[in-house]
Each structure stands twice: as C-alpha cells, then as structure tokens.
Amino acid sequence: MSLDKKQEQAEGLPFLGDASAKSNNGKPPKEKPHKDIRCGFWIFKGSMLQRLATEKLFVVIYGIGGCFLSMSLAYFNGTITTLEKRYKIPTKMSGMIIVGNDISMMITSVLAGYYIHKGHRARWIGFGFFTIFIFCLLTCSLHFIYGAGEDALKLTRQYGDFKNISEYLTTAHKEQKLCMTKESGCVQQDGTWVPPLVLFVGQFVAGIGISLFWTVGIAYMDDNTSKDKTPALLSISAFLRMLGPAIGYSLASVCLRWYIEPNLEPLIKPGDPRWLGAWWLGWLILAVITFIIAFFMFMFPKELPSANARRLELEATGMQDPKEHKDLSISDLLRSIKRLAANKVYMYNTFATSFYLFGYLAYWIFTPKYIETQYRQSASMATMATGTLALGFSAVGVLLSGYIVSKYKPSARAMAAWNATVDFLTVAGILLYVVIGCEGSDQLSSMAISDSCSTSCHCEYVHYAPICSPDNVTYISACHAGCTGSSKTPLGRTMFTGCACLHPTNTTSGSEFQYALDGACPVDCTRQFIVFLVVMCFLKLVGATSKSTNLLISLRCIEPEDKSFALGLGGLIGSLTAFIPGPIFFGWLLDKYCLVWGKTCSNKGNCWLYDTHSLRYAFNLTSGFFILLGGLLNIGVWYHAKDLLIFDEEQKETDKSDGKADSFNLTSKFQVVKVSKETEEL
Structure with a gap:
C-alpha cells in the first residue's frame, strides 16, 4: 500500500489515485488532487472532519455566513441615525462613511476575481469573514473610547444625582437657553473628526470581506456543485442571506430600545428625538458570531471531494482539459475585459443592475431615517419595520423565485422580461410613496x-x-x-x-x-405609516424575485474562463456607478432639505428637522428615475438574450434513462457546455 493511500485512509478519504489511473488507460494521473480535498487546517484535522466536506454543508455555512455579513451591514444602517446624533455627523458624511466598503470592494473585487482562483479559495473566504469581525470591533470601540456623551448623560436621573424627574426639571429648565440679548458661544465637541474616520476605516475593512465573499465564494460554490442543483442551492444560499438584513434590523430595534447607558435611568422615552439607544451592544454579538463563521470556513478544503471526483472523471474521458494554473499577465486581463465589453447581454445586464442599485440604495440605507422624519416614528420602530416586517417579504420572494425557476426553467428572455417588469413595478410603488405623506x-x-x-x-x-x-x-x-x-x-x-x-x-x-x-407636540401619522408599510412590503416581495434571475443571466452569458473575473468586474462597475456615488448623493440630498442643524464649533453637526414635504418629492422621484433607467436597459437584455441558454435541456432525458452511471450524466452535461460557449456552470 502506497504512502498516499495509507494517508488518505487514515483521514477517512477515498483513495483517488488508483481510480483515476485506471480510468486514464493505466497512465498515472497528471496531478494529485487528494492533497487539496482534505478538510481542516493546523491542529484542527482528523477523519471526523473529512465527512463534513460536502456541497450541502458548504452551502449552509456559506449562506449562514452571508446572513451575518448582511446582518452587520443592516445593523449599521439601522443605527446610523443614532450615530449621527451621538457624534454630530451630517447625513452627507454618513453617506461618505458608508461608501468606505464600496471603495475597498472596488479595489479588491477585480484582483480577487482574477488571481485568487488559483489559491485556497475557502480560506480566502474565511479571511473575508475575519475582516468583518475586525469591522465589528472597530465600530463598537467608539463607545468605549468616548462613552455615552454628556448630552445623553444629562437626560438621566443619575446625572447630578437627582432624586426624581420633578427635581431634574426644576434644575434643567434653568439651564434651558431662553431668548438672549447677546450671542451665545458655540458648543464644544471633542474629537469630532475621529469617530467618522474610525467608522470609515471599519467600513473599508468590511468591504474586503464582502468582496471576497461574493467574487471568491460564488465561484467556489459554482465549481464545487453540480449544475442540476444550481437553482436550488442558489435559492437556499440567497434565502439565508436575505434573513440577515431582517435579523440585523431587528437586533438594532431591540438594542435601540435600551438607553445608550443601560445601567442609567433615562428621563425621556424612546419616542423623544433626543433619545440615544444602545447602538453598540449589537456589534459585540456580531463580532463573536462572525469569528466563529470565519473559523468554520477555514476548515473547508481547496476542492470538495465530490467535485474533485467529477473533474478527474471528465479529464479522463477527455470531456474537460486538466486545470492549469499559470501566472496571469496584464495582457490576459485586457483580453478578458475586451471579451466582456463585447458581450452585450453582460453589459446591458450589468448597467441595468447598477442603475437599479443606485436608485434603490436610497431606501436600503436611509429608510429608517425616512420613516423617522416623515411619519414621526421612534428609531426602534423604524428599524423594526424596515427589518423584520419588510425584509421578511424579501426572503419569501427569494424562495418563491427559486422554486419557480427550478420547477419551470424559464428561458433567458423570460427572466429578462421579468426583471424589467420588476423595475417598472418598483417605480410605480415609489410614485405611491410620494403621495403617502403625513399632514401633521x-x-x-x-x-x-x-x-x-x-x-x-x-x-x-x-x-x-x-x-x-x-x-x-x-x-x-x-x-x-x-x-x-x-x-x-x-x-x-x-x-x-x-x-x-x-x-x-x-x-x-x-x-x-x-x-x-x-416637549414636542404629538403628531399622529399611524395611518399613513401603515399604508407606507403595505406598499414597501409589496415592493420588497416583488423586487426579491428578480435576484436569482438576474444572477443566473450574469453567470450564463459569460465564458467559463471569465467567470470569476466577470463577477469582479461587475463589482467594480457597481461600485463606480452605484455603491460609491449613491449614498453620497442621497446623503447630500437629505442634507439639502434640513431645516435645523445641531451646530458645534467645528461643524454644523447632525440634522434635527427636515422639510418633509419637499424631501418626500425629491427623494422618491430621484430614486424612481434611476430605477426606470434600469428597467429600460433590461429591455435591452431581453432583446439580446434570445440565444442564451440557462439550463441543459438534454439533461431531462438523461435523468430519465435507466442504469446510466453518474459519469455518463456528467459527460452529457459537459458536452453541452463545450458546444455552447454561452452556457456557463453555476
């Protein structure tokens, strides 16, 4: 018994050397793939772990990791208004902070998509989750550095050792600034530039993890799963990711119900605009969980055993050329860009997605602020409505689309037509937002x-x-x-x-x-708020049904060798056209309609009051315009996708045949791939 065989049996792995040699007419295999399919790292190895290197388990871990990744981003969006109040940050600067992850994504996505395919991709994904762990620690560190702030402490019973609220009010009203004959001094604020910088650095670090998750993670899942399972696995993974924003917003809602210093007794209620919730608590929870996910992702092998076996058999039968890892040059990079630029389906679909994202990012980031200002809801209620309720409909939409696509296998043109229809329905819903105002x-x-x-x-x-x-x-x-x-x-x-x-x-x-x-006068916007929620939930449900179809078109319209790079280039285009300018633009738009600024000595601080009527028209009509452009470009996708193949039509007959070996199924599938260059594995 050879040393390799003994080692593989000791780790509980099938010995692939002899099988591949026999299937290759007695010739020795060109490579030893068994070295790349061992599960575990460092001291965390053993035969028990080898049984966990399966397609289904990877999809589950990958989906759960994506859930917590999107959960951290949603949590940041849900607490952003509290961060603005605490650190006197204008909305435009908040938008600039948020684009920090898009800047790093823009830098990382192309490089990762083009070069990391020859490395240990599972561990690169694990490293990406570790950067999310660093992002969580950096963000919550601000609270431990600066504390709750004097403004928040003044609104607690313990401040000044007041015995009751009456005693506090008796003293507090004396400090209330009345009409003054002389100009008052500006409000001092220590370290006003440090919190935005720390938040930006945290977002920048998170962008590296997001980029690795998408460009490397999807390509790894694509290469290690069979084509028949594509829609189902994609739907499961997307569903788990869609749970993230809902849980993230819910976590933000729960944390914001606690006062920023939970051990102190506040003298105001959460509905008061001066209320500051415990925004930092959730980051501690997210940091622990993302570290655990990173650890599990490091465990997966470079190539899953099932995918390795399929690849060796196809190489043995001549249906697939052996993988060659060569150093990629700048000329190769330029040739890949040229091929993708000439691909009309890819370009139309990419820019249609970019325009849609530019318009929809306004709601993804600023919906809690929109609800607070337009319908006078507390920060906790705004985040709960945005997360648990609305994004629950998004999760249903993802599952529904995955089921329909798997069962009925619509054509590429049908998928593109539905994507355009979703865009137009979204525009119609946004027009309803304009008229759903609150007079009070x-x-x-x-x-x-x-x-x-x-x-x-x-x-x-x-x-x-x-x-x-x-x-x-x-x-x-x-x-x-x-x-x-x-x-x-x-x-x-x-x-x-x-x-x-x-x-x-x-x-x-x-x-x-x-x-x-x-105290502020009571304003009842409950009825308008409920109507707004109904429209928003409908748009979330409809919009989520286009996620799987959009991604399938993106992956099927490109050449197999350009798969990872196309995902990275798509991320670059999305960052340049949507993710970076979008938050900054809409942050500027919100600030433009601010009526009351919390000015300090160093800057104008955060906005306390908006011109809600003008803002409602400008905010929604601008978003609707860009989403409409995306819908028009999806018509171009529909026109050029007439020859695009999404599924292997011959596979249906193959599945019905009796006594056929798995190798015949795989051979049939790859024959279709070799005949049609436009059909890509997912």
Whole structure:
C-alpha cells in the first residue's frame, strides 16, 4: 500500500489515485488532487472532519455566513441615525462613511476575481469573514473610547444625582437657553473628526470581506456543485442571506430600545428625538458570531471531494482539459475585459443592475431615517419595520423565485422580461410613496422655524430641545420661540412664558400671555405609516424575485474562463456607478432639505428637522428615475438574450434513462457546455 493511500485512509478519504489511473488507460494521473480535498487546517484535522466536506454543508455555512455579513451591514444602517446624533455627523458624511466598503470592494473585487482562483479559495473566504469581525470591533470601540456623551448623560436621573424627574426639571429648565440679548458661544465637541474616520476605516475593512465573499465564494460554490442543483442551492444560499438584513434590523430595534447607558435611568422615552439607544451592544454579538463563521470556513478544503471526483472523471474521458494554473499577465486581463465589453447581454445586464442599485440604495440605507422624519416614528420602530416586517417579504420572494425557476426553467428572455417588469413595478410603488405623506409631520416642519423674530435671540448654537405651543406647533427650543421666562406646572412639566415668536392665532396679544410647554407636540401619522408599510412590503416581495434571475443571466452569458473575473468586474462597475456615488448623493440630498442643524464649533453637526414635504418629492422621484433607467436597459437584455441558454435541456432525458452511471450524466452535461460557449456552470 502506497504512502498516499495509507494517508488518505487514515483521514477517512477515498483513495483517488488508483481510480483515476485506471480510468486514464493505466497512465498515472497528471496531478494529485487528494492533497487539496482534505478538510481542516493546523491542529484542527482528523477523519471526523473529512465527512463534513460536502456541497450541502458548504452551502449552509456559506449562506449562514452571508446572513451575518448582511446582518452587520443592516445593523449599521439601522443605527446610523443614532450615530449621527451621538457624534454630530451630517447625513452627507454618513453617506461618505458608508461608501468606505464600496471603495475597498472596488479595489479588491477585480484582483480577487482574477488571481485568487488559483489559491485556497475557502480560506480566502474565511479571511473575508475575519475582516468583518475586525469591522465589528472597530465600530463598537467608539463607545468605549468616548462613552455615552454628556448630552445623553444629562437626560438621566443619575446625572447630578437627582432624586426624581420633578427635581431634574426644576434644575434643567434653568439651564434651558431662553431668548438672549447677546450671542451665545458655540458648543464644544471633542474629537469630532475621529469617530467618522474610525467608522470609515471599519467600513473599508468590511468591504474586503464582502468582496471576497461574493467574487471568491460564488465561484467556489459554482465549481464545487453540480449544475442540476444550481437553482436550488442558489435559492437556499440567497434565502439565508436575505434573513440577515431582517435579523440585523431587528437586533438594532431591540438594542435601540435600551438607553445608550443601560445601567442609567433615562428621563425621556424612546419616542423623544433626543433619545440615544444602545447602538453598540449589537456589534459585540456580531463580532463573536462572525469569528466563529470565519473559523468554520477555514476548515473547508481547496476542492470538495465530490467535485474533485467529477473533474478527474471528465479529464479522463477527455470531456474537460486538466486545470492549469499559470501566472496571469496584464495582457490576459485586457483580453478578458475586451471579451466582456463585447458581450452585450453582460453589459446591458450589468448597467441595468447598477442603475437599479443606485436608485434603490436610497431606501436600503436611509429608510429608517425616512420613516423617522416623515411619519414621526421612534428609531426602534423604524428599524423594526424596515427589518423584520419588510425584509421578511424579501426572503419569501427569494424562495418563491427559486422554486419557480427550478420547477419551470424559464428561458433567458423570460427572466429578462421579468426583471424589467420588476423595475417598472418598483417605480410605480415609489410614485405611491410620494403621495403617502403625513399632514401633521409636514406642518411641524413648515411652522417650526420662526421668522426673523427669533434672529434677535441668538439661538444659533442652542441645543435641540423642542417645546409645544397652545396651537400645537413644535418649536426647536424656547429660544427659537422667543421665550423669556419659565416655571413649573403642578404636573411637573416646564412651562415657558413670554414667547414673543409664537405664531398667534387665537392667543391674546402681548408676549406675556404667550406660553409653551416642554416637549414636542404629538403628531399622529399611524395611518399613513401603515399604508407606507403595505406598499414597501409589496415592493420588497416583488423586487426579491428578480435576484436569482438576474444572477443566473450574469453567470450564463459569460465564458467559463471569465467567470470569476466577470463577477469582479461587475463589482467594480457597481461600485463606480452605484455603491460609491449613491449614498453620497442621497446623503447630500437629505442634507439639502434640513431645516435645523445641531451646530458645534467645528461643524454644523447632525440634522434635527427636515422639510418633509419637499424631501418626500425629491427623494422618491430621484430614486424612481434611476430605477426606470434600469428597467429600460433590461429591455435591452431581453432583446439580446434570445440565444442564451440557462439550463441543459438534454439533461431531462438523461435523468430519465435507466442504469446510466453518474459519469455518463456528467459527460452529457459537459458536452453541452463545450458546444455552447454561452452556457456557463453555476
């Protein structure tokens, strides 16, 4: 017995050397693939682990890993408004922070897709998950460096050792800035540039992991699974990934219900715009889980045993050339780009996806903020609605499309037509968003800003501390309302008097009779919010059904040798045209309609109040325009995809034949691949 055979039997692996030699007319195999199919690394090896190197288990681990990867991104989006309030970050800067992962993806995707295919791809995927672990630690480190912040601590019972809320209000209203004859000093904020920088670096590191997950992970799954299982495995993996955003937003909702310092007792409720939730708790949970996923991914071999056996048999029968790993040059890279640029289906589909993503990223990132500003919901409620409810419909859409594609095997043209239909339906839903406004929210935004009356009170650097007038109009602060005095009501609320800048309707003339109470006026947007949720859930369901069909077209329309590189180039194009400019543009658009800034000495801080009516029109119509362009390009995909093959039609007859060996099935499949260069394995 040879040494190789003894070693493989000791590890519980089938000995492939003799079989491959016999099937190759007695000639020795050209390579020893058994060295690449051993499961485990370092001291984590053994015969027990070898049984785990299966296609199904990889898809499950890969899908779960994708779930937590997307979960971390969704968690960041769900807590972004809290981060803006805590660290005085404008929305435009938030958009620039978010594109950090897209910049690194742009750099990594092409290089990874072109060069890593000859390395140990499973371990590269594991390294990608380790970068997500670093991203989680970097993000939550801000809380341990800067703490909750004085603004948040002032709103707790323990601050100043107050015994009850009445005592706090008695002292707090004295600190409330009233109408001042002299200009107040600006608000000092320590290290205002450090938190955005740390958040950007964390996003940049995360982008490396995302790129490796997509470009290397999909190619590894593609090469190590049989073509018959493609739609089902793709659907399972996508379904597990789709659970990530829903769980991520739900985790954000739960964490934001806790005060930023859970061991302190807040004096305000979560519905108060000044509420800061415990945004940092979720990152600790995500860090632990992503580290475990990275460890398991390192366990998988360079090539799964089942895929290795299929490849050796095909090489032995001459149906597939042996794999050759050669150094790839710049000229090879340019030739691959030229081939893909001449592929009309690939280019139309790629740019259709880019336009769709540019428009839809606005909702993916800023939906919680949109719900908070338009429908006056708490940060916890906004993230819960965006995650658990809406993205649950996305998961159903992915499973439904996977089932339909697997069962009915639609043509490439049918898939492209459906993708275009989804885009047009999305535009129709966005037009409904425009008309789903809340009158109370619009009134709050339009009347909260006093006219030139408050300019003489020097309120530029006054903290956001809303008060409510008898006419149910919310003002930014007592200073902006021109109030000159304050007192405490029998119920413990602070009443501000002498408010000269209130809009008089039925009030008696004379500022001494104009008063307001602390806290924002109640606004009921529940009905409009529910209607918005219904439309959003429908769009999530419909939009998710095009994910599998879009990816199938992308992979089937390219040459086998360009598969990994095409995924990387698609990531590059998506980053340049959508993922990088999209968040920055829509962040700028949101800031453009800001009415109240929380200014500090170093910057204008975060936005406290928006012009909701104008913002609703600008935000939705702009998004709808770009998604419409994507739909028009999908018509081009439909036109050029008439000869594109998605499935092996001959495989149906092969599956029905009796007594056929698996090698015949594989041979038949690869014959179709060799005849039609446009048909690609997934």
